[in-house]
């Protein structure tokens with residue numbers, strides 16, 4: 001398991017992401033986040049919550065969200081968003097590779113654009129499976145390696161991109177790793193990247209649900 005220190009800083013990325021990510025809410029991002037979270041209930045653990053853009057989209061049936069965020073500037077923004085949230089949200093410092101929760105303690109785990117950035121993808125997903133109760137859901141919204149030329153371009157850009165984008169990798173195949181971690185993928189939908197109905201080149205985005213075995 002990764003020995004990455006808690007609270008690693010990515011100050012430039014954090015400032016840029018904190019400022020720009022809310023703009024995606026008006027460009028269809030809010031609808032996608034609602035879709036990611038709809039139908040959840042009980043206790044939810046959110047990995048890498050960033051500035052807390054998901055918080056206002058949790059349905060009222062969610063009794064408590066525990067949101068982990070290792071980056072201190074983003075965590076400060078998340079704490080502010082948590083204070084405005086209708087659903088109870090606790091924001092903590094922490095990484096997906098070492099979840100500070102007992103086995104089987106969570107009804108659901110949520111990951112939005114985080115599996116691209118964790119240091120240890122397989123280790124993080126093993127932790128997700130460990131903390132989910134039997135039958136608990138893992139909801140994810142992730143960009144993954146594209147098909148064909150798009151994927152090869154991402155392979156080329158990845159070494160530079162990961163340095164400037166807070167450790168984000170363009171070419172991970174997180175959907176395959178979810179299954180390898182022993183979570184049963186029940187739904188997997190590719191989101192269209194379009195503007196006014198016109199297909200645009202862009203990262204391949206997947207919205208998925210996987211379940212911990214009973």
Ligand SMILES: C[S@@+](CC[C@H](N)C(=O)[O-])C[C@H]1O[C@@H](n2cnc3c(N)ncnc32)[C@H](O)[C@@H]1O
Nearest residue numbers: 048049050053071095096112113114117118119
């Ligand atoms: C692209 S941002 C997404 C933030 C947020 N989930 C959202 O949807 O806006 C990636 C996030 O993953 C966090 N992160 C990076 N490594 C992580 C790790 N090992 N465990 C948990 N979160 C991590 C970053 O600090 C950042 O907040």
